[in-house]
Amino acid sequence: SIVNGLNKAKTDFGIDLKLVDTGNRALDYQQQFENLAKGKQYDLIFVMGWELVDSLQKVSAEYPDQRFVFIDGVLDNPKMIYANFAEEQGSFVAGALAGMIEAKGTAFDKIGDGKAIGFVGGRDIPVIRNFLGGYEQGAKYAAPDVKVNSVFAGTFDDPAKGSELAQALYGQGSDIVYNVAGPTGEGVMQASAAVDKYSIGVDIDMCGSAPGNVLASMLKRGDIAVYTLIKDEVEGRKITAGTRTFDLASGGVEVKVCNDIAPKIPADVTAKLDEIKKGIVDGKIVIAKAK
Incomplete structure (x- = not known):
């Protein structure tokens, strides 16, 4: 569902999109996040999966200017953007x-x-x-x-x-x-x-x-969440740290x-x-x- 939303945003807004399959080797997670963050080429990095949280937290601290969006949950990290669902x-x-x-x-x-x-x-x-x-x-x-x-x-x-x-x-x-x-x-x-x-x-x-x-x-419409966030960003409503809750009204x-x-x-x-x-x-x- 999330990939559908990302692909629709790519089609509608012409964004550059890279999809990364993290695999299931926990040892690789942190390295993959670092590779994405250190080049400073991505405005937003969307992340989903509780198994990725430890690595995500470390890399978020290492690269404070990189905006990460964690989907379907809220972590104890005020620097991150959260797409949550009602x-x-x-x-x-x-x-x-x-x-x-x-x-x-x-x-x-x-x-x-x-x-x-x-x-x-x-x-x-x-x-x-x-x-x-x-x-x-x-x-x-x-x-x-x-x-x-x-x-x-x-x-x-x-x-x-x-x-x-x-x-x-x-x-x-x-x-x-x-x-x-x-x-x-x-x-x-x-x-x-x-x-x-x-x-x-x-x-x-x-x-x-x-x-x-x-x-x-x-x-839980992850596709609507990611599409909405990208649309806001593209249209000049910059996404900042905090929680966005997608509910019945928004179709989330x-x-x-x-x-x-x-x-x-x-x-x-x-x-x-x-x-x-x-x-x-x-x-x-x-x-x-x-x-």
């Missing part, structure tokens, strides 16, 4: 969708009478709590009778654990489970197919991971209902979702962020 807003919409579908009970395919939805988080850390908080608030807002059951895997790298936790949630009556667990979440998507219930994907479009069993995906987060599910979504649910999205954008619906 995951609590997207998750609120996802929770509202899941809650309203669950509230339909057996009138909706694959839904039982348990009045419960689930959440599998990777590690119990503030950013994942922020997803959960938004999801819970959205469900409560749109379907107050539906309960949210949440669990944390304690890891982002264990699909088998994700599957096991999701199957337990499905077994306890949660018919829809939101996966916010990185590679652990692949197991959640597989579990939804195994038991023929629903899952919700995160960050990218996961509809293809279990066709017919993925209700929607909560997308969105909930995409899967194409095979969309025709089954009742009109009243679609109408209510549109009303909720408008309420968030207008500031009428205020979502508490996790502490």
Whole structure:
């Protein structure tokens, strides 16, 4: 998604663009950043991936005049530019969708009478709590009778654990489970197919991971974030250190209902979702962020 945004900026604005695949050898990361920074030829260097943070911090300190943009997270470094996402807003919409579908009970395919939805988080850390908080608030807002059951895997790298936790949630009556667990979440998507219930994907479009069993995906639009920042820079609005949050209003987060599910979504649910999205954008619906 980010590469799409960079390529679109190259096409639209004629910028010079270099794409670097850092590989997976941690020893090489710092060297690669230094090679990019020391020539002073790049106005902005976009970086994504928590595994790169240590090297990025060192090189940022070494080259204080080089502007780095860290995507999808905020570090303890006031010199950097951060492109962050309002995951609590997207998750609120996802929770509202899941809650309203669950509230339909057996009138909706694959839904039982348990009045419960689930959440599998990777590690119990503030950013994942922020997803959960938004999801819970959205469900409560749109379907107050539906309960949210949440669990944390304690890891982002264990699909088998994700599957096991999701199957337990499905077994306890949660018919829809939101996966916010990185590679652990692949197991959640597989579990939804195994038991023929629903899952919700995160960050990218996961509809293809279990066709017919993925209700929607909560997308973080990295392409929109990088394109917007480059557009500002090119048009003379110089990007300075600090955090830019891409939200529902800017198109930075969105909930995409899967194409095979969309025709089954009742009109009243679609109408209510549109009303909720408008309420968030207008500031009428205020979502508490996790502490």
